[in-house]
């Protein structure tokens with residue numbers, strides 16, 4: 226695999242605040258890379274530097290092995306969270322306007338079709354639903370057939386159905402071989418779409434891997450949860466780790482049968498007990514002490 230974009234020792238300071246603190250990132254061509262982190266972690270600032278919008282204070286960014294040049298803006302697509310467009314433009318007009326900025330835009334009718342906008346192509350853009358609006362912003366970012374697509378919290382504010390539909394659309398964009406760099410607060414979004422994620426906290430990357438590997442590296446395979454008012458004796462084996470997460474006691478383990486026998490043998494009530502696999506939300510809490518969605 227080729228590294229499409231490579232950032233080294235990237236930093237950005239706003240006054241006293243070191244928003245991004247010497248981070249390194251290498252994003253493989255054709256992959257979907259997710260930046261996750263609590264509010265204020267530095268995700269958007271990182272994205273803006275990689276987009277060429279915000280100049281870093283220090284560090285280097287290489288695209289296809291070369292420093293960013295004027296042609297970079299033609300090779301990337303940015304899905305903005307909102308765009309100030311004149312009210313009188315229809316969906317098709319918005320795409321035509323964006324297409325006019327590029328020397329070789331893609332044909333618009335297939336793009337409308339791909340982003341499921343054909344039926345609303347003649348509607349004024351400000352009449353769109355939240356999901357349709359996100360699909361229009363995505364279509365606008367795809368108008369120049371970019372190699373690299375930037376998405377900053379693409380499904381924030383969408384209802385669960387619209388979010389699922391948007392994920393399906395992004396899977397198709399990914400299948401076309403495009404490289405995607407996204408920020409998200411949704412664990413499920415990262416798990417479904419991202420080949421690799423970096424968790425940012427206070428301007429630094431504190432973990433980076435595929436979602437599955439990150440979870441395997443930090444947890445035993447099963448989580449037994451109990452209401453936190455239960456009193457537990459000391460665990461019998463090193464392969465049980467007990468910690469408190471909000472209103473729950475979490476018991477990480479390899480052998481759920483062994484844990485259940487230990488708990489019932491010690492007279493601990495099993496009422497409200499739940500067994501599940503650890504997920505990115507658990508990882509996030511373990512590493513940053515915050516939840517993904519705040």
Ligand SMILES: Nc1ncnc2c1ncn2[C@@H]1O[C@H](COP(=O)(O)OP(=O)(O)OP(=O)(O)O)[C@@H](O)[C@H]1O
Pocket residue numbers: 239242244262263264265266267268269270271
């Ligand atoms: N233009 C700016 N001027 C001053 N401070 C800024 C500016 N942009 C970001 N910051 C600060 O830099 C830090 C990182 O902000 P950034 O928006 O990159 O974080 P984030 O991880 O994207 O957060 P969120 O998830 O809330 O969008 C924050 O403390 C923020 O207040």
